[in-house]
Amino acid sequence: DIQMTQSPSSLSASVGDRVTITCRASQSISTYLNWYQQRPGTAPKLLIYTASNLQSEVPSRFSGSGSGTDFTLTIISLQPEDFATYYCQQSYSSPRTFGQGTKVEIK
């Protein structure tokens, strides 16, 4: 199975900050990496698919990059509604594993 490791597990940031979350796969997954946002008490929401493609209606302050084993989710100018937990997920092979999540909290 492909293991997905996110870092950090949590971070504190202020509105307007730039935030970077990394995700590392235990083997190469090409660009088959997705990012999801989950606000408390709600279902996950797709943000980025295949590493760098912004899902429709997702604000352009979100971006993704990477290929192979190392990936990054960046949020420029953090907004109040962005305080949530973010998960990466590989869609390269079964089982379709998720990272453990990164909780973005208000500083």
Next chain:
Amino acid sequence: EVRLVESGGGLVQPGRSLRISCVASGFTFSDHYMDWVRQAPGKGLEWVGRIRNRANSYTTEYAASVKGRFTISRDDSENSLYLHMNSLQTEDTAFYYCARYSGSTRRSMDVWGKGTTVTVSS
């Protein structure tokens, strides 16, 4: 409006069975692969399994933690997805989400239901 609505969750004793459902609307359900994802209380997301569409023979795949105990099925005439859970264990306690898989170039779960809670306890 594209929508997924899960139902059927509840409290069940260890070793018993339960079936949860997911009804789709607003898109051509039969075209899509469908996934189940779960989230134990206070924990992260765990992919449970997938069922492909008719064109791909409704084949399924499962996480190791549920393989042999859980079965995913679908009824395209009812726009419905099912998760049959047997030999339930306390560690199966979780919020269960169904999700639409958008394949080919996207290869991601782009629509999610609000979920249903399954609690396994004596």
